[in-house]
Amino acid sequence: MLAEFDLIRRYFMSPQEAQATDGVALGCGDDATLLIPQSGQQLAVSVDTSVVNVHFPHDAPAHAVGHRALAVALSDLAAMGAVPRWCLMALTLDQRAFNDDAAAERWLSRYASGFHTLCQQHDTALVGGDVTSGELSIGVTVMGEVPTGLAMTRSGARPGDVVAVTGALGGGAGGLALWQQGERDLGHPLLQRYLLPQPRLGAGIVLRGLASAAMDVSDGLLADLAHLRAASGVGVDLIPDALPLVEGLVETLGHEQALTAALSGGDDYELLVTLPPDRVEEAAAQLAESGLALSVIGYCTQALGVTGVPAEGAMGWQHFRGGAR
């Protein structure tokens, strides 16, 4: 039988590591972690839960499950232009899903490796967590810092601003479709996007001085755009032909479904931003330095609503959609 404390010790917690980390006064292993926020910074905090068979397939590779759970949470910090510093992981694990302890330990080791590797890539210290028994799910709380007053929000878009998106869209839905067709090669660009999304943290920091509003594309472009429009009080004229589609998406889904995936599929974890027109060139140039494209996909309008796409496409992805589970 696995013991909770052993699990924590072996895979998730490293008090020495945490305590040697800048900004951590007391690491894992006590009732709470003690952190030292920097003065002059606001603390950006977000939580995301990833549930088996809702957010990822039950047979997804363990390292991808760990990576993805953290990536989707970090993506929210990217959208604010925050620098990630700390995270907590609440893992609920279904022991009955494993044949024996050895199988459980193999899974956990790979899961932890996926989680930790992404932590290290973004200088994020895992400073706490909880392990419990139940249906597999991972709740990740991320904490980042952003200089006071500089955070991007959803509410700053103005009529005349350009609407742009980083990277490429449709990978979440395209990857899911491909997985359901039996593809298991994680090297495939669509599966990369679906199972191993890269939070756009560097882009968020570049854009926070240039964008008027920002959010990440998690529920689907149109649904997310609806939140941004509502928060900013603007409309958007969208240019569907300008949507950057992930490599291999049209080949996998066909042209029409590819467009639907990009508009409504969700789980893309790109940044959706609005920019004053005179800043687009600089933003694109700065992002290009790290190999990330910035595509202009529309314009903010005074008239509310969305133009340029059929109205029936306007429903975003919902966790509670019928038949999802």
Added chain:
Amino acid sequence: MLAEFDLIRRYFMSPQEAQATDGVALGCGDDATLLIPQSGQQLAVSVDTSVVNVHFPHDAPAHAVGHRALAVALSDLAAMGAVPRWCLMALTLDQRAFNDDAAAERWLSRYASGFHTLCQQHDTALVGGDVTSGELSIGVTVMGEVPTGLAMTRSGARPGDVVAVTGALGGGAGGLALWQQGERDLGHPLLQRYLLPQPRLGAGIVLRGLASAAMDVSDGLLADLAHLRAASGVGVDLIPDALPLVEGLVETLGHEQALTAALSGGDDYELLVTLPPDRVEEAAAQLAESGLALSVIGYCTQALGVTGVPAEGAMGWQHFRGGAR
């Protein structure tokens, strides 16, 4: 069909409320919340997951589920002597457990009421969250503040210190037993303790200037004491006859089982502290002002290990205990 965003808006999120709260620069509704930590304070952070049929019964009253999920998380802040400021709630909800939308909404409304009422009692702002679909579970991240250097930890106990506990023990295990026997009157002291535990936040602040070490009793007194002993490098001579038992515990379980519940039952959420002997009287007097008892239950020793109790009682409650689910 319930829509995630509607759920959040209606029951959990109130951006205006959050933004009017001290220390919140940007409340719910954006990609992340922006908080303003106070200078001179350390940030105490902890996360706790409550899973149906593991941490609470599937037919527990909804308001108790909400209350309890927050209470167990706040209890960790109490153990540090931190003042709670903010929390995030990740709710995973199984729609299939409800006959119809109206039943789901009734449950949610009561759940939210239990959660919010406890928030208000402890000036804790719910500043973010996530709602998703799956087996019922609640992950609560709590954030509190404590003046730099004043937090209680598990590692400060010294030989000769007194071991003491607030309130009374055995309520978690006793309440569970009573619930399993069919008792449903939440006014019963044991069910109060089991389903509506009160985090000892006031006591934590009183004790942080007096105690040498502290933690909360969540896994069971002996298991928790083992963590404290290991962190501090001391042993403990326990006085079983001195354990304060919750009202009604002996009548419900009999004497022997009552003692086992107090020693190993867990889920009591009292504070377990060590104190230099000359501070016990002051600590007890200060806690008595708010009607809370402080009972001396043992002494810290140079020799490691626990004396005063049978060795076979030394196993604490484990989430992964056999047959728990």
